[in-house]
Amino acid sequence: MTTYLEFIQQNEERDGVRFSWNVWPSSRLEATRMVVPVAALFTPLKERLDLPPIQYEPVLCSRTTCRAVLNPLCQVDYRAKLWACNFCYQRNQFPPTYAGISELNQPILRGPQMPLIFLYVVDTCMEDEDLQALKESMQMSLSLLPPTALVGLITFGRMVQVHELGCEGISKSYVFRGTKDLTAKQLQCTFPNTGARIMMFIGGPATQGPGMVVGDELKTPIRSWHDIEKDNAKYVKKGTKHFEALANRAATTGHVIDIYACALDQTGLLEMKCCPNLTGGYMVMGDSFNTSLFKQTFQRVFTKDMHGQFKMGFGGTLEIKTSREIKVSGAIGPCVSLNSKGPCVSENEIGTGGTCQWKICGLSPTTTLAIYFEVVNQHNAPIPQGGRGAIQFVTQYQHSSGQRRIRVTTIARNWADAQTQIQSIAASFDQEAAAILMARLAIYRAETEEGPDVLRWLDRQLIRLCQKFGEYHKDDPSSFRFSETFSLYPQFMFHLRRSPFLQVFNNSPDESSYYRHHFMRQDLTQSLIMIQPILYAYSFSGPPEPVLLDSSSILADRILLMDTFFQILIYHGETIAQWRKSGYQDMPEYENFRHLLQAPVDDAQEILHSRFPMPRYIDTEHGGSQARFLLSKVNPSQTHNNMYAWGQESGAPILTDDVSLQVFMDHLKKLAVSSAA
Numbered sequence: 001m002t003t004y005l006e007f008i009q010q011n012e013e014r015d016g017v018r019f020s021w022n023v024w025p026s027s028r029l030e031a032t033r034m035v036v037p038v039a040a041l042f043t044p045l046k047e048r049l050d051l052p053p054i055q056y057e058p059v060l061c062s063r064t065t066c067r068a069v070l071n072p073l074c075q076v077d078y079r080a081k082l083w084a085c086n087f088c089y090q091r092n093q094f095p096p097t098y099a100g101i102s103e104l105n106q107p108i109l110r111g112p113q114m115p116l117i118f119l120y121v122v123d124t125c126m127e128d129e130d131l132q133a134l135k136e137s138m139q140m141s142l143s144l145l146p147p148t149a150l151v152g153l154i155t156f157g158r159m160v161q162v163h164e165l166g167c168e169g170i171s172k173s174y175v176f177r178g179t180k181d182l183t184a185k186q187l188q189c190t191f192p193n194t195g196a197r198i199m200m201f202i203g204g205p206a207t208q209g210p211g212m213v214v215g216d217e218l219k220t221p222i223r224s225w226h227d228i229e230k231d232n233a234k235y236v237k238k239g240t241k242h243f244e245a246l247a248n249r250a251a252t253t254g255h256v257i258d259i260y261a262c263a264l265d266q267t268g269l270l271e272m273k274c275c276p277n278l279t280g281g282y283m284v285m286g287d288s289f290n291t292s293l294f295k296q297t298f299q300r301v302f303t304k305d306m307h308g309q310f311k312m313g314f315g316g317t318l319e320i321k322t323s324r325e326i327k328v329s330g331a332i333g334p335c336v337s338l339n340s341k342g343p344c345v346s347e348n349e350i351g352t353g354g355t356c357q358w359k360i361c362g363l364s365p366t367t368t369l370a371i372y373f374e375v376v377n378q379h380n381a382p383i384p385q386g387g388r389g390a391i392q393f394v395t396q397y398q399h400s401s402g403q404r405r406i407r408v409t410t411i412a413r414n415w416a417d418a419q420t421q422i423q424s425i426a427a428s429f430d431q432e433a434a435a436i437l438m439a440r441l442a443i444y445r446a447e448t449e450e451g452p453d454v455l456r457w458l459d460r461q462l463i464r465l466c467q468k469f470g471e472y473h474k475d476d477p478s479s480f481r482f483s484e485t486f487s488l489y490p491q492f493m494f495h496l497r498r499s500p501f502l503q504v505f506n507n508s509p510d511e512s513s514y515y516r517h518h519f520m521r522q523d524l525t526q527s528l529i530m531i532q533p534i535l536y537a538y539s540f541s542g543p544p545e546p547v548l549l550d551s552s553s554i555l556a557d558r559i560l561l562m563d564t565f566f567q568i569l570i571y572h573g574e575t576i577a578q579w580r581k582s583g584y585q586d587m588p589e590y591e592n593f594r595h596l597l598q599a600p601v602d603d604a605q606e607i608l609h610s611r612f613p614m615p616r617y618i619d620t621e622h623g624g625s626q627a628r629f630l631l632s633k634v635n636p637s638q639t640h641n642n643m644y645a646w647g648q649e650s651g652a653p654i655l656t657d658d659v660s661l662q663v664f665m666d667h668l669k670k671l672a673v674s675s676a677a
Contacts, residue, residue, distance in 0.1 A: 004485070008430050015409050016046025017393075018524050020437050022428035023416045024326070024375060026383045030418035031375035034425070035465040037350070038326070039372040039437045041524050044395040044407060045313055047305075047365045058406055061085040062092045065343055068321045068392055071410035086390050086412075087321055113402035116314070117196035118145060119152040126203030126289070130262065133290035134201055137298050144302040148402070150191075158208070181210040181242065195314020195398040196255045197362070198281075201289070205268040210242040213268035222266045225504045225512075239271035247274040251336040254315035255279065256362035258301070261510075262286040262294055270509035273517060280316075280334040280362030283517045284613050285510065297613040309400045313363035316397035320344065320356050323390045325377035325415070328356050332440045333369035334521045335360045346374040351444055363397055366612075368523045370440040388412040426469050429485045435492035436527045443501050443516050451504065455497055462493050466672035477669040494635075494664050495532040495549070515566065518613075526565055533564040533633050538600050540592070550635045550661075554652040556622070561600040562630055565611070568604045569618040571630050577621035622652075635661040 002010070004022065012018050018041045025031045031038060059070040066088040075084040081094045120138060124131065142151065153163040161173040205213045205222055213235050214222040223233035250257050257275040261267040264287055276283045282301065286294040303311050317338065320328050327346035330353025340357035350372040352358065360367065373391070377383060393409040416424050438461065446454045465486070472480040482490070500507050500515045507515070519530055537547040538559040547553040547560075554560065556574040572580060576597075579585075585594040608614060620626040636654040659667075 004428060004430075008433075011411070012524070014048070015411055016043035017041070017409065017411055018430055018433035019413065020430060020434040021413075021425060022430060023414050023421075023425050024389055025418040025425055026325070026375070026387075026415040027377055027379040027381075027418070028375050029379045033418070033468065035461055035468055036429075036434045036438060037329070037372050038375060039370060039433075040391075041368050041433055041436060042318075042371055042393055042409075043366065043368045043523055044316065044318060044360070044393070044409075045363050045365050045367065045397075053403075053405060056097070058408060059083075059092075059095060059098070061088060061090050063088050063090040066090060066321070069394060069406075069408045069410070071392065071408065073390055073410055073412055086410075087323055087392065114194050114398060115402060116146065116149045116310075116400060117152070117191055117194060118149060119154065119196060119198045121154045121156070121198060121200040123200075123202040123204065124155050124157045126263075130203055130289045133288070133295070137289065137295055138201075140299065141302055144304075179209045192253045193315065194254065195361075197258065197312075197314070198250065198255055199258045199260065200275075201260045202263075202267050203289070204263050205266060206239070211239050211246075211268075211271065213239050213266075213271050222268075223270075223509065225507075225509055228509060236271060239268065240274070243272045244274045247278040248336070250275065251278045251359055251361055254359070254361050256281045256314065258282040258284075260284045260286075260289075260294065260298065262289045262291075264288075266508050266510040268510070269513045273513040277334060277517055277520065278336050278361075280360050280367060280521070282362075282613070283514055285514045293614050293616060300612045300614070303612075311365055312400050313397035313405075314361065314400075316360040316363045316395060318358045318360055318369065319394040319396075320371065321392040321394070322373070323388075325375060325383060326389050326391070327374050327376050329353050329372040329374045330355075331358055331369050331371050332444050332520065333360075334362070334367060335369060346376070348374050350441070360395075360397075363395075366523045366526070367521055368527075370437050372437075372441075382417065383415045387415045389415055426483065427485060429469075431486055431489040431492070432524060432528055435489060435496070435531065436524055438493075439496050439501070439527070439531060440520060442496070443519060446502055447516075451502065454502060458493060458497065458502075462490060462668065463671050465489070466668060470672055472669075472673045474675050475673055477666065477673050480669040480673055490665060490668060491661065492528075492531055494661050498658065499531055501530075518565070522565075529563055530565045533562050535634075536561040536600070536603070538596060540596065544599060544603070548635070549633065551631075551638045551652055551654050554630070554634065559596065559600050560630065561603055562633065563607060563615075564629075564633060566615055567618055567629060568607055568615045569620065569626075569629055570600045570604060571627060572621040574622040577623075580621075631656075637662060 008018065008022065020036050020039045021034065024038055025034055061068045063085070066085060068085050068087045070083055073086045077083070082091050083094065084091050122134065145151065151165065153165060155161045155163065160176040164172040207214060207216050214220060223236060227233040228236060247257065257279045258281040259269065259272055259276055261269055261284070269283065269285065273283070275281065284294065284297050288294070305311055318335065322328060322344040327344050329346045330349050330351040332351035335352060335358040337352050337355040338357040338359055340355050342356045345354065345356050390410065390412045395407045397405060399405045418425055442454050442458050445457065466482070469486055470480055470482050496502065500512065501519055504512050519527060522530070533549060535547050535549050535553060536544050537553060538544050538561070539557055554573070557576060558573045559576055560571040562569040562571065579593060580597065584590040585597050604617065608617060618626050618629060631654050634654065636656050636658055637660045638653045639656055
C-alpha cells in the first residue's frame with residue numbers, strides 16, 4: 001500500500017498538483033478551523049514524456065453553465081454512447097466523431113498556427129563594453145529563433161526609436177519623444193491577442209518620462225525602503241501607476257514582458273515589477289551585461305525540448321471547474337483575472353479572485369500558480385460516505401510551434417467528517433505544499449501591508465495550527481508533540497520569517513522585488529530551497545552529506561556547499577582554508593585533499609548549469625567577507641551570548657541578536673499550550 005508521501009509525489013509527477021490537504025473537511029465550518037486553507041500549487045505545463053498531444057477537440061459537457069471536459073473520473077455507458085459529467089452530473093452523448101475514431105480517421109485539427117514574435121527593447125544609455133556584450137547576446141538569441149519568427153527592435157535613450165528591420169541598404173526608424181506617454185491607438189496596432197515576447201534590457205533607472213524613478217541629478221540617490229516608509233520617494237507612486245497600466249495593456253493582449261536589468265545600482269524594478277509579474281515574464285538582475293551570469297541566464301531563456309521546440313507557452317488561459325461542495329477563492333502567481341463569474345466562484349477572495357478564469361501570458365515548464373479554494377458545503381448537509389470532491393484545471397495556450405493547445409488536468413480527493421475523522425485529515429497534510437501556499441499568501445499581503453503586521457499574522461496562523469493538531473496538556477509546554485506530517489512546518493515558518501521575502505532590512509527595494517518575483521512563480525522544490533536553503537558538508541570522515549542549516553554545522557575541518565536558489569556558496573572551514581593557502585592540494589602526497597576541494601566545485605557546477613536564472617557563485621572561507629551570506633542563513637544556535645556554554649568543536653558562534661530555532665520553538669509551544677490563548 002502506498003504511503004501518503006508516495007501518493008503526493010506520484011500526483012505531482014503525473015498532474016503537476018500539490019494540495020495542502022489530500023483529504024478535505026466536508027463542511028465549510030470545519031474547513032475554516034483547519035487554519036491552512038484547502039489550496040493547491042499547480043504547474044500547468046509540468047513536463048511529462050508520456051503526454052503526446054492529441055490532434056482533435058476535447059469533448060465538453062453540454063450544460064452551458066458547466067462545459068467541463070470529459071475525463072477519467074466521468075462515468076461512461078459504452079453501450080448507450082453516453083457519459084455523465086462528474087461536476088454537474090449531466091448525461092451527455094458522445095459526438096458522432098467518436099463512433100469511428102482511429103489513427104487514420106481523426107476530426108479536424110485545431111486552429112491556425114501563428115508565428116512567434118520577439119520584440120527586443122534596448123536601453124542604449126550604458127557603457128560601450130556593456131552594450132557590445134549585450135549586442136553579442138542578442139545576436140546569439142537571433143540564431144536560436146525559428147526561421148518563421150517575427151523580430152522587432154526598439155532602442156531608447158532620451159528618444160525612442162522603433163527600427164524598421166526590413167529596409168535593405170538604409171537604416172530606417174520612427175522616432176518618438178521619451179517624455180510622452182502614447183496610447184495604443186496612437187501607435188500602429190499589429191498582432192493583438194497573439195503570443196509575443198517583449199524583452200527589455202535596461203542599464204539604469206528611467207530619469208525622464210511618465211515612468212521615471214529618479215531625477216537627472218547624480219547627487220540625488222534612488223529611493224530606499226526607508227524613503228518609501230517615510231513617504232519620501234516622490235516618483236514611486238506615479239512610476240508604479242504608469243507601469244501597472246502598461247502591464248495590464250500587455251496582459252489584455254496576451255504579450256509577455258521580460259526585464260533584464262544589469263547595473264551596479266538600482267534600475268527601478270520596484271516600479272516595473274508588475275510588467276513581468278502580471279504577464280508571466282522573466283525578471284533578471286545582474287551587475288553587468290558582460291558577465292557570465294547574464295549571458296548564460298539569457299541563453300537559457302531559449303532552451304529547447306527533445307523535439308527542438310522552445311520550452312515556453314504564450315497567451316495562456318487557465319479555467320477551473322469544481323464540484324458543487326467547493327469553490328475557487330482566487331490565485332496567486334503570474335496571472336491576471338479574466339473576470340469570469342460562474343457557479344464555482346467563491347465570494348471570499350484570496351489573491352486574484354472573483355473569477356474562475358485567469359490569463360497567463362507567459363508559461364514555462366516550472367511556472368506554478370497557487371490556487372485557493374473554499375469548502376462551501378453546509379455543516380447540516382453531510383456528504384455520503386466515500387464521496388469525492390473534484391477539480392478540473394483547463395489550460396489553453398499557444399505552443400512554441402505556433403499551435404494552440406489545451407491541457408486538461410482533473411483531480412479528485414476524498415471528503416471526511418472533521419468531527420469523526422480528524423486523524424485521516426491530519427494524516428493527509430502536505431507540510432511542504434502548505435508552507436509554500438502560506439508563504440505566497442504572506443508575501444502577497446506584504447505588498448500592501450506593514451512588515452510587522454504580516455509577521456504577526458503568520459505567527460498567529462502557526463500558533464492556531466499547533467493548537468488544532470498538536471498533542472499537549474494545557475499549560476505544559478514540555479508535553480507538546482507534533483505528528484510527523486506537521487513536524488517540519490514550524491521550521492519552514494521560522495526560516496520564512498527570516499527570509500528576504502519578508503525582511504527588507506539590508507535589501508534594496510529592487511532586490512526585494514526580484515526575490516519576491518521568483519518565489520511567486522517557481523515550483524515547490526525550488527520554492528522550498530528559497531525558504532530553507534540546502535546545506536551539504538564535505539570532509540575526510542565520509543561521503544558528502546546533507547547537514548542541518550545550523551551554526552553547529554560550521555566546523556573547521558569541513559567544506560560546506562549552500563544552495564539558496566539565488567546563490568551557490570562554497571565555504572571552507574578554518575583548517576581547510578589554512579591547508580589550501582599552504583598549497584597542500586598541489587602536493588602529490590595530498591591528492592585526497594585536492595579531490596576534497598574539487599568535490600563541492602563539481603556539485604556546484606551541476607546546479608549552475610541547470611538553474612534559471614543562473615545563481616551567483618560565491619567561493620569563501622572562514623573569516624572571509626562573503627562568509628556573511630552563509631552566517632545570515634544558518635540557524636544561530638550558537639551566538640556570542642552563549643558560545644562559552646558549548647564545547648570547542650561544536651561550530652561557529654554567530655554575532656547576532658536573532659532568536660534561534662530552539663528559542664522560537666520553545667516560545668511557540670508555550671503559546672500553543674497556554675489556556676489564555
